[in-house]
Amino acid sequence: xxxxxxxxxxxxxxxxxxxxxxxxxxxxxxxxxxxxxxxxxxxxxxxxxxxxxxxxxxxxxxxxxxxxxxxxxxxxxxxxxxxxxxxxxxxxxxxxxxxxxxxxxxxxxxxxxxxxxxxxxxxxxxxxxxxxxxxxxxxxxxxxxxxxxxxxxxxxxxxxxxxxx
Amino acid sequence: xxxxxxxxxxxxxxxxxxxxxxxxxxxxxxxxxxxxxxxxxxxxxxxxxxxxxxxxxxxxxxxxxxxxxxxxxxxxxxxxxxxxxxxxxxxxxxxxxxxxxxxxxxxxxxxxxxxxxxxxxxxxxxxxxxxxxxxxxxxxxxxxxxxxxxxxxxxxxxxxxxxxxxxxxxxxxxxxxxxxxxxxxxxxxxxxxxxxxxxxxxxxxxxxxxxxx
Numbered sequence: 001x002x003x004x005x006x007x008x009x010x011x012x013x014x015x016x017x018x019x020x021x022x023x024x025x026x027x028x029x030x031x032x033x034x035x036x037x038x039x040x041x042x043x044x045x046x047x048x049x050x051x052x053x054x055x056x057x058x059x060x061x062x063x064x065x066x067x068x069x070x071x072x073x074x075x076x077x078x079x080x081x082x083x084x085x086x087x088x089x090x091x092x093x094x095x096x097x098x099x100x101x102x103x104x105x106x107x108x109x110x111x112x113x114x115x116x117x118x119x120x121x122x123x124x125x126x127x128x129x130x131x132x133x134x135x136x137x138x139x140x141x142x143x144x145x146x147x148x149x150x151x152x153x154x155x156x157x158x159x160x161x162x163x164x165x
Numbered sequence: 166x167x168x169x170x171x172x173x174x175x176x177x178x179x180x181x182x183x184x185x186x187x188x189x190x191x192x193x194x195x196x197x198x199x200x201x202x203x204x205x206x207x208x209x210x211x212x213x214x215x216x217x218x219x220x221x222x223x224x225x226x227x228x229x230x231x232x233x234x235x236x237x238x239x240x241x242x243x244x245x246x247x248x249x250x251x252x253x254x255x256x257x258x259x260x261x262x263x264x265x266x267x268x269x270x271x272x273x274x275x276x277x278x279x280x281x282x283x284x285x286x287x288x289x290x291x292x293x294x295x296x297x298x299x300x301x302x303x304x305x306x307x308x309x310x311x312x313x314x315x316x317x318x319x320x321x322x323x324x325x326x327x328x329x330x331x332x333x334x335x336x337x338x339x340x341x342x343x344x345x346x347x348x349x350x351x352x353x354x355x356x357x358x359x360x361x362x363x364x365x366x367x368x369x370x371x372x373x374x375x376x377x378x
Contacts, residue, residue: 012324027226
């Protein structure tokens with residue numbers, strides 16, 4: 001009963017790993033996508049907060065792998081496997097990818113939310129990880145928290161409160 | 166990240182002055198609009214990580230009303246006028262003359278939404294036109310978009326261009342508030358100007374300062 005539950009926070013363009021009874025959270029997802037990958041049987045999970053769809057967009061010398069859908073998802077899976085998750089038992093839940101502002105001349109960059117979602121799905125499909133729940137698109141920011149024991153993803157928005165996925 | 170490493174104290178002073186001039190004009194416009202004294206703080210120019218950027222406006226989870234516009238033209242960038250709900254409510258009440266207004270009604274109240282959008286429009290317009298006069302650069306604002314949501318969700322939009330080049334942002338931050346109201350730091354309105362990475366040397370050059378000077 002007196003187990004202390006710690007909440008592990010993941011920043012923007014960041015990733016981390018959690019095991020039960022602790023939970024993992026990332027705040028204020030807009031066009032960014034939060035990808036939770038967990039082992040169906042073992043109570044371990046990881047979360048990555050992705051900003052951009054493709055690492056080929058990077059013009060920086062040093063690259064933060066957690067920023068991009070292609071490199072971020074791969075790296076997270078690698079980290080999970082390192083701590084004992086089994087690739088064939090991995091499942092995913094994703095949230096985010098909103099279009100926060102509506103502009104008349106929607107350039108590619110303003111469509112970043114949907115592009116992030118597409119890229120994450122492509123990457124997960126390639127790694128044969130099934131998506132068990134997704135709350136993507138729309139025009140609201142989301143704060144998400146995942147419990148690796150119950151495998152429930154709590155999604156909070158400003159207008160709809162907290163929902164379970 | 167190279168462009169950030171090359172910044173000297175002269176460059177930071179120039180950016181500070183840009184914040185000063187831009188927000189100064191915006192404060193004057195706000196003061197005329199509301200017929201009130203408006204107090205402006207000395208601008209801060211900060212080099213921050215994306216997470217620190219969210220903390221500047223109260224944390225990624227914090228709910229704010231923000232007007233966002235893209236700056237197009239010779240030195241593209243993003244600009245936000247961020248208001249905490251308390252301050253947005255005060256401004257809206259004064260503009261629409263309805264003392265009963267509360268922030269929860271914003272979504273259904275078209276006049277209030279429109280007033281807030283127009284406020285952002287006028288203020289960011291005067292910020293930009295003074296910046297354009299000062300630098301001699303042609304800068305055009307996009308139509309401003311209003312959103313009431315979490316800081317993280319809103320501000321990350323202004324970081325998209327930047328995030329392709331760097332894990333840090335240079336932000337020119339100026340706080341405004343009504344002069345006669347005792348107000349805590351968290352309820353001030355903030356102007357955040359985020360030039361795109363390639364715009365910095367254009368801005369510096371327009372003012373006769375070399376990039377690596």
